[in-house]
Amino acid sequence: MKFSKIQPSYTSKDGCRLVWKGIDEDDQHVVILNKAELEQLVEIMKENSSGKIDLEDQVSTIFINSDVTQFNLKNNRYLEAKTTELQKQVLEYAKIPHQPQYVFISTKEFYPSITIRKDDAPQETSDKKSKQQSLLQAILSSGPQKTKKEPSESDLFRIFSTRRSTRRFDKTKVEDWMVDKILAAADTAPTAGNFQGFKVFYIKNKKTKEALVEAANNQPYVNAPVVLVFCMDPLRVKMDFSPEILDKFSLQDATLAAAYSQLAASGIGLSSIWIGMIDEEKVKSILGTDLRPSSILCIGYPEKRKPPKSRRKLKELIQVVE
Numbered sequence: 521m522k523f524s525k526i527q528p529s530y531t532s533k534d535g536c537r538l539v540w541k542g543i544d545e546d547d548q549h550v551v552i553l554n555k556a557e558l559e560q561l562v563e564i565m566k567e568n569s570s571g572k573i574d575l576e577d578q579v580s581t582i583f584i585n586s587d588v589t590q591f592n593l594k595n596n597r598y599l600e601a602k603t604t605e606l607q608k609q610v611l612e613y614a615k616i617p618h619q620p621q622y623v624f625i626s627t628k629e630f631y632p633s634i635t636i637r638k639d640d641a642p643q644e645t646s647d648k649k650s651k652q653q654s655l656l657q658a659i660l661s662s663g664p665q666k667t668k669k670e671p672s673e674s675d676l677f678r679i680f681s682t683r684r685s686t687r688r689f690d691k692t693k694v695e696d697w698m699v700d701k702i703l704a705a706a707d708t709a710p711t712a713g714n715f716q717g718f719k720v721f722y723i724k725n726k727k728t729k730e731a732l733v734e735a736a737n738n739q740p741y742v743n744a745p746v747v748l749v750f751c752m753d754p755l756r757v758k759m760d761f762s763p764e765i766l767d768k769f770s771l772q773d774a775t776l777a778a779a780y781s782q783l784a785a786s787g788i789g790l791s792s793i794w795i796g797m798i799d800e801e802k803v804k805s806i807l808g809t810d811l812r813p814s815s816i817l818c819i820g821y822p823e824k825r826k827p828p829k830s831r832r833k834l835k836e837l838i839q840v841v842e
């Protein structure tokens with residue numbers, strides 16, 4: 521596989537993406553460098569020297585040798601590039617500041633289903649020839665509409681595609697308006713019969729947080745700046761179904777609400793970790809409630825912003841039933 525290009529990375533602002541040919545938008549063939557890693561690479565390339573760069577995932581390493589640059593990546597992935605080719609492109613790239621480009625979420629052809637929109641791609645012009653085309657031909661041959669619109673900070677797809685869990689939180693206080701938004705988001709989630717069969721415990725008390733760490737298999741990050749415990753409340757679900765179904769509904773209600781909160785947190789620049797490994801009885805007794813907890817959402821500013829984790833190919837995820 522041949523190294524192809526270097527371009528701005530959306531997920532690591534001020535960093536870059538190194539892309540290998542035949543990429544097919546599959547991030548198996550992309551290496552994302554953060555700002556510091558890119559700077560190290562530029563330095564080594566400027567000096568024409570060899571060197572080693574450890575990437576922030578603490579597993580991947582780049583070895584720069586005079587002939588070949590090797591990328592030993594996590595999950596036993598390996599990529600290489602001719603050092604002269606890489607050097608040429610990296611040094612060119614470093615000359616000018618780069619803006620991260622638009623993220624385009626496509627349907628299921630791509631993996632991950634995010635690609636950098638080639639916004640400077642030539643657009644169809646309405647020359648004589650195209651005017652002569654039939655309307656149908658014009659529709660069939662038209663490309664995506666060029667848009668000048670920046671994806672907004674709150675663009676839902678941007679939030680989906682950039683969210684990444686964190687287990688190391690910064691000490692910065694999360695402001696009250698942020699917590700309000702996160703809780704309001706939970707309240708917008710759909711619920712079975714709109715009975716809202718869940719309840720959220722917003723834990724401010726330090727001792728209670730510490731007790732929850734223990735109830736969550738001693739996962740220390742449960743002691744986060746913002747801790748929300750999502751509980752099932754099946755008695756709220758006034759539907760004429762068996763208790764098992766009502767339990768199931770309330771579990772789904774609580775889960776969905778937590779997911780909405782998690783996305784809301786990402787949307788306002790926070791990060792979170794979802795905790796499912798909990799001792800339900802201990803959590804109930806700590807909170808003094810009979811309601812079964814379904815998850816704990818721990819939220820705060822991440823110590824380090826990381827790119828999202830990769831997923832399996834969409835075609836493996838989806839089975840089309842025709």
Ligand SMILES: Cc1cc2nc3c(=O)[nH]c(=O)nc-3n(C[C@H](O)[C@H](O)[C@H](O)COP(=O)(O)O)c2cc1C
Binds near residue numbers: 683684686796829
């Ligand atoms: C149902 C569920 C239970 C989880 N339980 C835990 C947990 O107890 N502890 C933890 O550290 N992470 C937990 N996670 C977080 C996942 O490990 C994490 O979401 C996953 O590795 C994907 O990473 P991402 O969120 O950055 O995409 C849980 C996530 C889910 C959805």
